[in-house]
Structure formats: structure tokens, C-alpha cells
Amino acid sequence: MNKPFVSLRPEITRMHAEILMDWLEDDRVTRYLSDSGDVSRFIAQTVNRIQMPILTHLFNQGGRFFMVYDRDDAPVGFVRLVKRGAECEIVLVIGDHDKWGRRLGKSTIREGLKLAFLDMRAETVIAKIHPDNTRSMKGFEGCGFRLDRETPTLHSLSMTSGRYLDLLREGAMANSADIYVTEMDKARLQSLVDFERGAANVELQHEIERAIVVDPLDVAGDVVTMNSRVVLRLDDEQKDVALVYPQDAEEGAGKLSVLSDVGTAILGYQEGDAIDWVVKNRTRRIRIEKVIYQPESVGDLHL
Incomplete structure (x- = not known):
């Protein structure tokens, strides 16, 4: 960092x-x-x-x-x-x-x-x-x-x-590495930000404002996009999660809303990236270990 x-x-x-x-x-x-x-x-x-x-x-x-x-x-x-x-x-x-x-x-x-x-x-x-x-x-x-x-x-x-x-x-206001968001994801997430209010909304808006926007066909295969499945490490705990929109969230099944602490944190990062983030009032180190599935890399652009 x-x-x-x-x-x-x-x-x-x-x-x-x-x-x-x-x-x-x-x-x-x-x-x-x-x-x-x-x-x-x-x-x-x-x-x-x-x-x-x-x-x-x-x-x-x-x-x-x-x-x-x-x-x-x-x-x-x-x-x-x-x-x-x-x-x-x-x-x-x-x-x-x-x-x-x-x-x-x-x-x-x-x-x-x-x-x-x-x-x-x-x-x-x-x-x-x-x-x-x-x-x-x-x-x-x-x-x-x-x-x-x-x-x-x-x-x-x-x-x-x-x-x-x-x-x-321009990247001058971020405390961490660049992140990447597809044009389609940004449009959907911006609509979500415009509708929602609260602290989670502020963090998500900050992330999508600073993100480098890319064409869905050009996004690297190891970037965490919406509806990706990811293996991450939360401090010393390994987790297999999917990054989803709020209506599809089911934390018990590992489906994390993009408005959740960890969900917002991992958006747009790549394999190997590590970030510090506050999760339930405690600072955690989150590392992206593997992107198991990314919709764009297999042509699932409808998700």
C-alpha cells in the first residue's frame, strides 16, 4: 500500500x-x-x-x-x-x-x-x-x-x-490501487447509487467515480466485475464469494451485495491485489486470490 x-x-x-x-x-x-x-x-x-x-x-x-x-x-x-x-x-x-x-x-x-x-x-x-x-x-x-x-x-x-x-x-484521491469497472456495470451501479442512501452508498460511489471504465469485451479476465465468483482471503480466513446486486444477495450462500462492506471493497480489483477496508467496524486486510468466474471472460454479457 x-x-x-x-x-x-x-x-x-x-x-x-x-x-x-x-x-x-x-x-x-x-x-x-x-x-x-x-x-x-x-x-x-x-x-x-x-x-x-x-x-x-x-x-x-x-x-x-x-x-x-x-x-x-x-x-x-x-x-x-x-x-x-x-x-x-x-x-x-x-x-x-x-x-x-x-x-x-x-x-x-x-x-x-x-x-x-x-x-x-x-x-x-x-x-x-x-x-x-x-x-x-x-x-x-x-x-x-x-x-x-x-x-x-x-x-x-x-x-x-x-x-x-x-x-x-485521476487517481489522486485513492488510498489503494487502480480498479476497473465495465461500462455496463458502471451504468447499473450508478443507477443503484442514485437510488440508495447511506454510508455504503458513499463508499460505492467513491469507488465507481475513481474506477477506470473499460469496454466489457476488453476487461482483463482476472478483474472482479459484477456477478464474478472470487476466492478471497479476509485476514487469515479464505472465502469463496460472488459479487452480486442487492436483490440477488444471500450472504449465507456466499452471494455478497455490492453494497456490503466486502462487496464494495473487492469491486474492480485484480488477482493478487490486497486492500485494507473497514468491515463491521474493524479494519481487515482483503486479498483477491483467484477470480473463478467472470461473466465477461466467457461471453455472459447479459448478466
């Missing part, structure tokens, strides 16, 4: 709140956060006042809040997305200082953009950064943000949805 894997997860527990307070007491973390004191006080008051194990709804007041997890499912930071009209401001912090310098910031920015544009339907994403925060400036610029305005104390950078989609299609 060329880029480090991170995932954004919405559930916030009391344990997360305590981790956040620890991060916000670190001067290295809060140096460029203008409202770190207010945030820290809010968290402390919330933990002391609310005797509930899950605090998600409190952190989502006025925006959407996510914990950032690394490949080992350890919380390393947080993201806040605040949408006002067509614009969405992104604030992110890698709070675990020991994980700095591992390019987690850029991967987190890309995950935040996925949610802002494909889920929240923002037209523009804004990042406001102190000019001395060179690490963040480089991270956002490296992900394609452009400088809009600058003052001695604040630089405002932005990215439009059109630019995001262009970069996604």
Missing part, C-alpha cells in the same frame, strides 16, 4: 472523550487550534454532566464529528465537518503525537473530502489554517486545495466538488 490507511467513524464514547481531552492538553497538538480551550471545556463538562456511554449526538451539534482510526484500529485524531449552505469547513487534528510524520494527515483529509462531497453534498470544502502551521498547509495543498485568501493570521484554502471529482478520477 502506497498510502497509509485511516478510517473515520462517527461513534463517540466516553473513552473517546477522555482521549480527546488528553490530546487537547498537549501544547504541540493545540498550538494552532484557535478554539481548543472551548472544545476542551465542552468535553470535560459533557463527560461530567452526562452519564451515558455513547456521546455521539452531543458531538454532532452544529456539525459532524468523527474519530480517526489507523490501520490497527487505534484512535489517532478527529475530524469535524461543518456545513453552511453549499460550503463545508473541515477541521482535523492528528492528536497522537507519536503518529506524526506518517502521512496520516493526508489520508484523513481524503476521507473527510469523501464524506463532505459524496455524503453531505457540499459544493466547496474550506480549510482555515494558521500560516505558521506548515505541516497542515502542505497536507491540504498536497491533496489539491488551493489558496483563496490570506492574512497574517489565517490562510483560507478551498476545493470545489468539480476539482475533487477530477482528482478522484
Whole structure:
């Protein structure tokens, strides 16, 4: 994998709140956060006042809040997305200082953009950064943000949805290898995306937007297309599965919907490819070991 894997997860527990307070007491973390004191006080008051194990709804007041997890499912930071009209401001912090310098910031920015544009339907994403925060400036610029305005104390950078989609299609926004989707599959999957809503839809839309589209007659025989049967390895467990549309799914028979975690993950990959993916709130390594059957390679173009 060329880029480090991170995932954004919405559930916030009391344990997360305590981790956040620890991060916000670190001067290295809060140096460029203008409202770190207010945030820290809010968290402390919330933990002391609310005797509930899950605090998600409190952190989502006025925006959407996510914990950032690394490949080992350890919380390393947080993201806040605040949408006002067509614009969405992104604030992110890698709070675990020991994980700095591992390019987690850029991967987190890309995950935040996925949610802002494909889920929240923002037209523009804004990042406001102190000019001395060179690490963040480089991270956002490296992900394609452009400088809009600058003052001695604040630089405002932005990215439009059109630019995001262009970069996604060029492969600049993906954390993993190229994938391939046939013209017929893309048309059907796009109709599915337009009809469905939810987190699974966002992941599927992201994958088909970034996919290299090929003629069904030209797709390589070891690519996982719709209705393919595949032997894959999920961590240490080997599985024989078929990738199908939701109406044909039957998990007990190994027929995985393309909207399922594993189904979306394997779409378009080739034999030998391995990807990290969140499956039921846990990061798993998925390897495509063998494409047993692919409709296009045997002329079953009606499937």
C-alpha cells in the first residue's frame, strides 16, 4: 500500500472523550487550534454532566464529528465537518503525537473530502489554517486545495466538488490501487447509487467515480466485475464469494451485495491485489486470490 490507511467513524464514547481531552492538553497538538480551550471545556463538562456511554449526538451539534482510526484500529485524531449552505469547513487534528510524520494527515483529509462531497453534498470544502502551521498547509495543498485568501493570521484554502471529482478520477484521491469497472456495470451501479442512501452508498460511489471504465469485451479476465465468483482471503480466513446486486444477495450462500462492506471493497480489483477496508467496524486486510468466474471472460454479457 502506497498510502497509509485511516478510517473515520462517527461513534463517540466516553473513552473517546477522555482521549480527546488528553490530546487537547498537549501544547504541540493545540498550538494552532484557535478554539481548543472551548472544545476542551465542552468535553470535560459533557463527560461530567452526562452519564451515558455513547456521546455521539452531543458531538454532532452544529456539525459532524468523527474519530480517526489507523490501520490497527487505534484512535489517532478527529475530524469535524461543518456545513453552511453549499460550503463545508473541515477541521482535523492528528492528536497522537507519536503518529506524526506518517502521512496520516493526508489520508484523513481524503476521507473527510469523501464524506463532505459524496455524503453531505457540499459544493466547496474550506480549510482555515494558521500560516505558521506548515505541516497542515502542505497536507491540504498536497491533496489539491488551493489558496483563496490570506492574512497574517489565517490562510483560507478551498476545493470545489468539480476539482475533487477530477482528482478522484485521476487517481489522486485513492488510498489503494487502480480498479476497473465495465461500462455496463458502471451504468447499473450508478443507477443503484442514485437510488440508495447511506454510508455504503458513499463508499460505492467513491469507488465507481475513481474506477477506470473499460469496454466489457476488453476487461482483463482476472478483474472482479459484477456477478464474478472470487476466492478471497479476509485476514487469515479464505472465502469463496460472488459479487452480486442487492436483490440477488444471500450472504449465507456466499452471494455478497455490492453494497456490503466486502462487496464494495473487492469491486474492480485484480488477482493478487490486497486492500485494507473497514468491515463491521474493524479494519481487515482483503486479498483477491483467484477470480473463478467472470461473466465477461466467457461471453455472459447479459448478466
